[in-house]
Amino acid sequence: MTNIYVDAMGGDFAPQATVEGAVMAVKAYQIPVTLVGRETDINKELAKYDVPRDDVRVIHADSVIGFDEEPVYAVRHKNDSSLVVALDAMKGDDNAVLVSAGSTGALLTGALLKLGRIKGIKRPALAAPLPRMDGGRALLIDCGANADCKPLYLSQFAAMGSIYSEQILGVKNPKVALLNIGTEAEKGSMAVKEAYELLSKQSGISFIGNIESKEVLRSEADVIVTDGFTGNILLKSIEGTSSVLMKTIKDTLMASAKGKLAGALIKSDLSGLKKQFSSDEIGGSPFLGVKGGVIKAHGSSSAYAFKNAIGQAAAYGKADITLRVKAALAN
């Protein structure tokens, strides 16, 4: 059985959304969940729901690591924080999975320091599932954990991303593409050209070549491999451009009576669209390559998003991702 831990104090709407999400998950998936954080706060929230207490364990942690705290310092010094207490509880249990919507930097640093890398993995990487036009997911790996990457790291990202795409996102024989500034093999920086060479020869993955950033959302690529600097630029650019465009359209609609009428007519359609691109639906970002599972949920996660992330964590444990990554490295 997978032991699922939730950082009950992480995220913009904690502990309300974390506790409610855990309750929803316990009911939906029939799995026990351990909430880590201030016991009185958690119990106060839990009292609102009718849920068997055997299924919801609580581990007390006195403090919380804030979004603005320096990650290494915070993880080293805040031993009583919900994040560090949860990671300490997981130690040695490769099948445990943590869900947190707290500071990304602290989560990655904490996971590296407390859980450690899987033997042979050079750099664990954060993988973000992007919403593709066809309803599928393109897993972008690395999307921010490693600003400087050697070609070998990218080849490991491809292997780990493929495992996750297949096991958790349900893609059979996932197609792996290398993010580049052109589709031809000879395009790109020196490091990217070397990565292309490695990926072309790599067994255990289905490499389909380069992909340009403008094709990411409308391609058939299931796993998109890049360094953490470029991946983060791409991820946040997609977020920023969508948000700017949606706001501009909204402002345009609100500026005239005709526009307001049109807005009323298509409100439900637009909210369907919004749902398609919502991080609540898309799922959390796994930090792949550490011992045990770590799922980063969006800071603004709702209870519903936490429920989904916990479901993802259960699938993660059930599929034995850590063991599969180990096995892939042994090949």
Place this chain on the structure above:
Amino acid sequence: MTNIYVDAMGGDFAPQATVEGAVMAVKAYQIPVTLVGRETDINKELAKYDVPRDDVRVIHADSVIGFDEEPVYAVRHKNDSSLVVALDAMKGDDNAVLVSAGSTGALLTGALLKLGRIKGIKRPALAAPLPRMDGGRALLIDCGANADCKPLYLSQFAAMGSIYSEQILGVKNPKVALLNIGTEAEKGSMAVKEAYELLSKQSGISFIGNIESKEVLRSEADVIVTDGFTGNILLKSIEGTSSVLMKTIKDTLMASAKGKLAGALIKSDLSGLKKQFSSDEIGGSPFLGVKGGVIKAHGSSSAYAFKNAIGQAAAYGKADITLRVKAALAN
């Protein structure tokens, strides 16, 4: 007087759009323009318009470099192509400016080989003006010319971008930001951290610190400095995300009778929005750091876009950008 050359055969709608755009520009700005390409084709187009032939010179060139040709090979071997003939005509005239909507690779390679770098400039860079929410332009430099960049190159991009922003885009004291994966000074790859150091101490520019990709369109940064790999990923991601989103909205509207009605109501508003983000309005991308001016127009440029690009070229020559870049390096 600036000598303006137009690659009459470059772009999806050449020579119709190039010739018509040149005629529009000659009338709008009262400047002479030289069209380079197949003389019979150009004259056939010119015959459609009433324009003083003294203002429109034609230089004959037999062939065209296609989008799919290998740039270095094409520039070296196609001496009779419109691009190479135009560059040869410009040689030695630092005040000449070329507008081309042909292959970007061939244009950059040709400019480097035929015109050469300004003394002291390590790497000329392609600068794309991005449409900011507030109606201003954020000049992204480099957006694709140099996949591998040293921190010193980025510092030169900042200097050249500032000159262009001030002189051509009319921004007083342009604000320079460094594209990064966080706003704090210690964020990013090793090369970006070094670039941050250089930019912080650089005289002649107004450095405002790091900028994240999600803020590019809604920031106040006038010049956004990055390497050509990251810049290209960002540029094409903005293009791709907008295009995917606009298409999804259009499909959503077309899927129901209500949606079609709403679409009819807001058609004019949406086309205003489209115009704001259209490359026809935003202008061409200057290739900064070569001797003489080179403006890359979008491949799908209309006559109107060419007219604007030629206006940009006239301003480029008038402002003596090449001389100003030389002077900035001497400081």
